Amino acid sequence: MNSLEIRALSDDAATIELLADLLIDTVGAGGSVSFMHPLAAEAARDFWRKSLAAAARGERAVLGAWDGEVLAGTVTLLFDFPPNQPHRAEIAKLMTGRDRRGKGVAARLMRAAEELAVGKGRTLLVLDTASEEGAAGLYEKLGFTLTGEIPDFALKPHGGLTGTLIYWKRIGTAALSLS
């Protein structure tokens, strides 16, 4: 999708509404992104308000993939870690709108998140994804290495436990020093 524009999202009401709609729809369709179905609109808005407030404090970045006025997808990059992990960042809440999937939106968001992390001097990216109906294949295509699986880690949005897969990737100067 060439017309896609990736940018950090601001905490205005219209953006929060678009993010909430995306989260509710993703959870309803079985996406493992920390919430259970049905997800109430106010709970979804509250999550994004707090997330964007954390972004305004510099603790994370919430990126959006815009196709014109349409929010096609989002990803969150977490920066706020203990003093002994200043080199690390974590990927969270990667979602593409259901009608936008399979067109490279998530891959573009992930590349932008990685570039942002490198720009902030981070050298290690970590993430986890559900063993069932997660996005392991996507992360492996993007160069992440699987550490292992924790069984029965979380409930799926419609119930029933799933494991989680833990991934990591060296980025920036850490990746360069390996090549």
Ligand SMILES: CC(C)(COP(=O)(O)OP(=O)(O)OC[C@H]1O[C@@H](n2cnc3c(N)ncnc32)[C@H](O)[C@@H]1OP(=O)(O)O)[C@@H](O)C(=O)NCCC(=O)NCCS
């Ligand atoms: C996972 C998700 C974000 C992928 O979004 P997308 O925009 O359709 O992904 P892309 O089109 O950028 O896919 C890039 C590549 O990864 C592959 N891929 C995408 N999702 C995949 C999945 N779930 N499993 C395996 N491979 C996947 C694509 O086939 C594509 O491969 P290609 O480059 O060889 O064509 C989307 O399906 C989604 O929102 N799912 C629900 C929420 C979720 O599970 N998020 C992940 C939480 S950890």
